[in-house]
Amino acid sequence: MNDATLVLVGNAKAGSISVLRLGEGSLDPLAEHEVGVGCGTFAIDHARGLVHTAVKEPEPAIVTLSFDAATGQLTETARRAIPDPLAYLVLTREGELLLGASYAGNWGASWPTPKGVPGEPVGRVEHRHLHCVVPDAAGRHAYWVALGDDLVAQTAITEDGGLEPLDPGTVSVEEGAGPRHLVLAANERSAYLVTEFTGEVIRFERDDATGVLTRAESVSIVDPGAGLSTSRLGADPMEEHLIWGADVHLAQFGSFLLATERTASTVATVSMEPEGLLGAVIGLTPTEAQPRGFAVAPDNRHVVVAGERSGGVALYELSDEGILTELDRRDTGSGANWVRFA
Structure with a gap:
């Protein structure tokens, strides 16, 4: 593993971002x-050495920070007030455009960032409880999960x-499924969506x-031995022992798909068939308590999972057979729930 590979972890309740260095089988703390x-949520502009994060307090805002990759230090450079907190941020067009989804505000927006600082919003979509937005690699299209x-x-992303x-x-899913996060395949011929309630x-x-997008096949990522029932909007999944799907990513260059479920605290490993079709669940790995967010390293083999309830992150290696080994x-901070690599 390249010793320059860094891991950034958002600790929502603590209000902090932890920076760790990914070593040979280790996570080494650098800065907080x-x-x-x-x-x-945050998005990293690697070329400019910037991180754009969203906060709820003292008021909803997009905060831009400069990032020193050598030390892991973050320094605030700009702060833009927004009407409601954001659940998801992502950059497109080589860092020239920032996209964000607001779950609480029921809207999504686009902000030009020509100098690395978000300007006035130029695009807007409105749907109930937007949880995620993902652009294609060329910045032509964006997908907003409601x-x-x-x-x-x-949506198409216009020139401006x-x-x-x-x-x-x-494109719809079954009523009450609760679509949450989405990821595109490397060849962008498939998109994979994880549902929170089912x-x-x-x-x-x-x-x-x-x-x-056109709906194709699906697979359950719930532990069949956990006794979980279908959830619903407004329910308390932990109190009622309900399904609580969270995040989804591809690994091993598309050979496997990983997805987290928070009530049983598992990472499901799904084998992938030719042409990107979903295969079977070949593993359910116990992980950090309430694993809301995770990310796959640039080498496509190492995975870092954040636990909302554990307040920490775990590092795994994914084998050629799809086995996750911790x-x-x-420990990073209270409410650890977002991971990205730099």
Whole structure:
């Protein structure tokens, strides 16, 4: 593993971002920076050495920080007030455009960042409880996951960063599924969506020319021995012992898909078939308590999982057979729920 590979962890309740160095089988703490309660999402501009994070307190804002990769130090450079907290941030067009989804505000927006600082928003979408937004690599299309409306909104990104609906403008899932996070395959011919209330990963075929998604197959990522029931909006999954799907990523260069479920605290490993089709669940690995967010390292073999309830992160290595082996863990802060590599 390259000793320059760093891991950034958002600790939402603590209001901090932890920076760790990924060593040979270890996570080594480098720095800690307080940014504000609710810092549960951020996007890294690697070229400019910047991190854009969203906070809830003292007021909802997008906070831009410079990032020293040698020391892990973060320094605030700008702060833009926004109407509501954001659940998801992502950069596109080589860092020139920032996209964000607000679960609490029921909206998504785009902000030009020509000098690394978000300007006035130029695009907006509105759906209930938007939880995630993912652009394609070229910055032509963006996909907005609306948990409250059980759909994915699909938009074109205009030349100036505006947002226009595709035809059709949305693709639906089953009522009450609670779509949450989405990831595109490397070849962008498939998109994979994890649902919060039913604990499924759903594959969509993607038309590269139009950007339109079409529903395909699905697989359950819930531990069948955990005795979990389907959840619903407004329920307490821990109190009622309900399904609580969280995050999804591809690993081993598309050979496996990983997805987390928070009530049983597991990471499911799904084998992938040719052409990106979903195969079977081949492993359910116990992990950090309430694993909300995780990320796969640039080498596609190492995985860092954050536990909302444990307040820490665990490092795993994924074998060629799809087996996750824990190598290390570190406490980071209360409400650890977001992980990205730099």
